[in-house]
Amino acid sequence: xxxxxxxIDEHGTIERVNKVTGDMFGYRPDELVGQSIGILMAGADxxxxxxxxxxxKQTGIRRIIGIGREVQAQRKDGSSFPAHIAxxxxxxxxxxxxxxLVRDLTEQRQSEEEALxxxxxxxxxxxxxxxxxxxxxxxxxxxxxxxxxxxxAAASIRLLEQGTADSLADVRDxxxxxxxxxxxxxxxxxxxxxxxxxxxxxxxxxxxHEVAALIRSLATLDTKANNIQLNWEIPADLPPxxxxxxxxxxxxxxxxxxxxxxxxxxxxDRRQISVTAKLTAPHEIRLEVSDRGTGVSExxxxxxxxxxxxxxxxxxxxxxxxxxxxxxxxxxxxxxxxNEPEEGGATFFFxxxxxxxx
Amino acid sequence: xxxxxxxxxxxxxDQAVRNSLRLLFKTxxxxxxxxxxxxxxxxxxxxxxxxxxxxxxxxxxxxxxxVQKMLRERxxxxxxxxxxxHGDVPMAVEAMQLxxxxxxxxxxxxxxxxxRVSQALSQNQQQQDSFLHQRxxxxxxxxxxxxxxxxxxxxxxxxxxxxxxxxxxxxxxTVEIHRARVMEKMQARSLADLVRxxxxxxx
Numbered sequence: 001x002x003x004x005x006x007x008i009d010e011h012g013t014i015e016r017v018n019k020v021t022g023d024m025f026g027y028r029p030d031e032l033v034g035q036s037i038g039i040l041m042a043g044a045d046x047x048x049x050x051x052x053x054x055x056x057k058q059t060g061i062r063r064i065i066g067i068g069r070e071v072q073a074q075r076k077d078g079s080s081f082p083a084h085i086a087x088x089x090x091x092x093x094x095x096x097x098x099x100x101l102v103r104d105l106t107e108q109r110q111s112e113e114e115a116l117x118x119x120x121x122x123x124x125x126x127x128x129x130x131x132x133x134x135x136x137x138x139x140x141x142x143x144x145x146x147x148x149x150x151x152x153a154a155a156s157i158r159l160l161e162q163g164t165a166d167s168l169a170d171v172r173d174x175x176x177x178x179x180x181x182x183x184x185x186x187x188x189x190x191x192x193x194x195x196x197x198x199x200x201x202x203x204x205x206x207x208x209h210e211v212a213a214l215i216r217s218l219a220t221l222d223t224k225a226n227n228i229q230l231n232w233e234i235p236a237d238l239p240p241x242x243x244x245x246x247x248x249x250x251x252x253x254x255x256x257x258x259x260x261x262x263x264x265x266x267x268x269d270r271r272q273i274s275v276t277a278k279l280t281a282p283h284e285i286r287l288e289v290s291d292r293g294t295g296v297s298e299x300x301x302x303x304x305x306x307x308x309x310x311x312x313x314x315x316x317x318x319x320x321x322x323x324x325x326x327x328x329x330x331x332x333x334x335x336x337x338x339n340e341p342e343e344g345g346a347t348f349f350f351x352x353x354x355x356x357x358x
Numbered sequence: 359x360x361x362x363x364x365x366x367x368x369x370x371x372d373q374a375v376r377n378s379l380r381l382l383f384k385t386x387x388x389x390x391x392x393x394x395x396x397x398x399x400x401x402x403x404x405x406x407x408x409x410x411x412x413x414x415x416x417x418x419x420x421x422x423x424x425v426q427k428m429l430r431e432r433x434x435x436x437x438x439x440x441x442x443x444h445g446d447v448p449m450a451v452e453a454m455q456l457x458x459x460x461x462x463x464x465x466x467x468x469x470x471x472x473x474r475v476s477q478a479l480s481q482n483q484q485q486q487d488s489f490l491h492q493r494x495x496x497x498x499x500x501x502x503x504x505x506x507x508x509x510x511x512x513x514x515x516x517x518x519x520x521x522x523x524x525x526x527x528x529x530x531x532t533v534e535i536h537r538a539r540v541m542e543k544m545q546a547r548s549l550a551d552l553v554r555x556x557x558x559x560x561x
Contacts, residue, residue, distance in 0.1 A: 140416075140443050144372045147465040151378030154468030158385035167385075174381060181374055224418050 004102040012037045012053050024104055026076035042072040042080035073102065081106050141188045141217055145181040152178045203244050205355055208277050208285055209234040215249040219256045223273060226260050231274040238277060238285055239354040243330055251323045255289035255348045258319065262293025262345065283354045290347040295338040305334065364409040364479055365389040369399045369425065370441060371417045386472050396420035400428055408486055410437045410459065410478035415449050423449060426456055435485060437478035495555045498544045509536040514556040
């Protein structure tokens with residue numbers, strides 16, 4: 001990258017600039033010579049810069065010199081741009097000069113912002129798709145009681161039409177069942193509601209077993225479809241956490257999904273996923289998802305958490321990268337280990353700090 | 359077959375669904391036997407059963423599709439109707455390709471389900487009838503003497519008594535006697551009846 005080079009004297013007056021400086025700031029090089037360096041700074045940095053020089057001369061405390069700093073630079077037309085400035089010192093006494101190297105950070109900033117925006121979008125997409133899957137799981141769960149209700153009601157109508165004394169007792173039992181099944185459906189909806197309530201991205205004081213319970217049916221749907229035994233051991237007495245429930249569910253579901261995928265070639269009788277949680281330090285909860293799959297190869301180990309890295313044919317390579325972002329945002333960590341050879345597979349885990357009472 | 363009546367064998371992991379189906383079929387006088395898992399069903403399964411199987415496609419443990427595959431390996435002739443959920447259509451298609459009789463989506467209309475099950479039951483009954491008929495014909499045929507079998511083969515080919523007599527080098531009168539014995543032992547009411555029986559024997 002081409003950099004602007006500016007030589008100033010110890011009062012901050014520009015003595016020499018290179019051609020890049022003129023292009024970057026919109027001046028002819030000779031227009032700048034003799035001007036104060038402040039002319040190239042915007043807003044607060046304009047005033048501050050003179051102070052830095054004075055203070056350095058008086059106290060020797062370096063604010064920019066030899067350190068480098070990000071500033072808002074100003075072009076001739078008054079527009080400003082982010083710049084990195086590194087200053088070196090040459091000579092001493094009256095011949096002391098400062099050489100500044102200025103780099104335009106506009107493009108770098110843009111790509112950083114773009115990356116941030118993309119990541120946020122990705123989190124949103126995966127949150128949305130999880131909501132969709134959650135809805136599908138709820139539809140499946142609602143279907144069971146609805147099917148039973150429809151059957152009982154249909155049978156009741158037929159029984160009443162037959163109108164025998166025996167059939168009345170059956171109708172009574174059927175109505176009782178309809179009532180129970182309606183409540184069962186209501187419970188499913190209740191759970192959906194508490195799931196979506198926390199979906200606005202806010203953190204609340206909650207407990208890991210409650211957060212995990214909401215995702216359990218979704219995880220079960222996956223493991224069922226793949227003939228996997230799912231062990232779910234999350235104690236109810238772990239200390240509370242402060243977390244965005246949906247995001248934590250996203251991590252758990254992601255880890256379970258990965259575990260499911262890892263066992264594609266595991267014999268059916270060995271297919272098993274354990275989701276466990278425990279207190280691993282006075283203020284740290286650790287949730288683990290353990291499988292009996294292929295484990296993590298040495299080559300993959302270095303990259304699993306990187307965005308766009310995937311070992312799956314249809315994978316995006318975003319799952320674990322997002323999970324790690326979420327875990328870190330909660331003050332936790334995401335990690336893994338390969339299991340002992342006799343068990344096989346891998347264990348992925350994340351930690352969360354417990355709520356600290358002030 | 360009073361000792362082995364036709365039933366709907368319901369395999370579903372959801373107790374409420376099983377019980378409600380049992381009651382629904384009771385109202386249309388169809389007997390049911392219910393099983394809470396594919397494994398429980400396969401454990402009890404007997405190839406002498408009559409009726410049809412109502413199989414939930416999505417179950418923990420052995421899935422509905424796997425149950426169907428294992429039944430095929432065991433020579434099952436019971437029609438299989440799958441119960442599927444909302445998003446299970448691809449699985450249902452696979453099931454149909456594997457020879458399932460039909461599938462119904464949850465929650466189903468009672469009349470629709472009853473109709474499908476009735477169709478499956480009558481298909482199984484027909485199969486059963488033709489199987490019994492074949493066994494009956496085979497048993498009758500086994501009663502024929504070698505000479506009578508020869509005569510029967512010629513008769514069903516449409517040969518006249520005179521031709522048969524020449525072919526077998528016996529008198530026409532003897533052929534007539536054999537032929538009468540064949541009709542009697544085979545319990546055939548007409549020549550056409552006998553021809554149909556010979557087709558069953560060759561199946």
